[in-house]
Structures are given as structure tokens and as C-alpha cells.
Amino acid sequence: GVEQVKRVAVIREDECIGCTKCIQACPVDAILGAAKHMHTVIESECTGCDLCVDPCPVDCIDMVTVEPDIRTWTWTPPKSGLIATDRQGASA
Template structure:
């Protein structure tokens, strides 16, 4: 046997041992998440805007599960508060004005002729809805934008506007009340 073959065999055995060890550790030390937190997180709008005082929707869901108020999410508005109240078995409260007001869904719009390609808006976007490259103009993927407004402040040339999203046949989504067909729940869109 050559030295190269022995080295390759040694690395293969070492990789196999580490793979088995990591696989065992992943099963043995798996962290179980709270199913209530998962349900609350699914109800929240996933804007990751931080208007509730938490860095994202998942930390806010954990706080709600631990007893925090359910009325701190302006992007979710009254519909989210009502759904959270139903889930948690508490009374629905009006939106806490200290965290903002519910308004029309907005999306970011970059005036591309003014964009200098600094990438600061890309770095600020929590959902990667802005595309572009350094020193080139950027644009917003409207279907991905959550309207969190976090990209506006970092822009050094103030070329980002938050525009209301008009309803059209492409952007319309039906909202169903909680219903069941037989024993099968219909998920709210």
C-alpha cells in the first residue's frame, strides 16, 4: 500500500467516526421546542420588524407564551390580536399605541435612478426582499417585502419610499374564519 492510500483511508475512517459522533449528539441532545410558541409564531405576521420591542417574531412568541401582552404587533393588527386571544384563552385588547398603529400594508420602493448601490438597505432587510450588488442599483421584491420600514433609515441618499400596496387580483388573499370540514381544520390564510 502506498502512503497516499493509507492517508485517504485514515481520513475516511476519521470522517466516519466524527459523522457517527455528531449524529448521536444530534439525537441525544435535541432541543425540544414548546408547541405553544410554535403556534403563536405561526400566527404572527413574520415581518421581523421589532416594533413589538423584541428582535423578531419568534422572541415575541416566546414572550407571549411566558405571559407578555398579545397586543404589541402593529403589522398583525386586530386580526392577529383576535387570533392570539382565541389561542391563549384571554380577552382581545386594542393595539397598544406605544408600539405603533395598524395601517395599510406598505412595501418598500427604491427610486433606482437615485440608488448609489451602498448595500445598506440589503443589510437592514430582515427578510432579504432587496436585491442588488455593490455599486449597482437595488430593487425590492414586492412579494417578499413585509413593510417593516427597516430599510428606510440606513439609506444615505433617502431613495426608499414606503408605498401602500394596492389590492389587485395578484395580491389578493382570502381571509377565512376558523372553520372545520368534518374533523379537518381549514387553515387561515
């Protein structure tokens, strides 16, 4: 199967004015910050819903693709009932 591409919000913190509009828009509370201070996204909590991007008045939120790595890759176990065989086709 084809793996779904995970996208998360990333705030360019040096451009953030601390308006809290993204915090209010985030349905899963994945953004940390306080009024008039820079905000940041907790990557592991972000669902990639994109709801924080439009409210940002300074357009400092980007949606970026998270490349699968050892932390994000998941393995789908084989279906039960399969019979393992060796190279000659004999049951293991």
C-alpha cells in the same frame, strides 16, 4: 372586517448609489443588488418593516401602499357550522 393596508419599500433606482446599507438592514432579504450598482425590492418578499429606509444615505427608498388586487386580495372563508338558507329562510 377591515383589511390591513400592505406597505412595501420601493427604491428610486435612478437615485440609488449602490451602498448596500438597505440590503444589510433587510431582515427578510427582499432587496437585490450589488455594491456600486442599483438595488431593487422584491415586492412579494417585502414585509413593510421600514428598516431599510433610515440607513439609506441618499434617501431614495419610499414606503408605498399596495392596493389590493387579484394577486394580493385574500378571502376569509365563513365559519364552519353556519346553515345556508334561501331568501324565504328555508334551509338549503
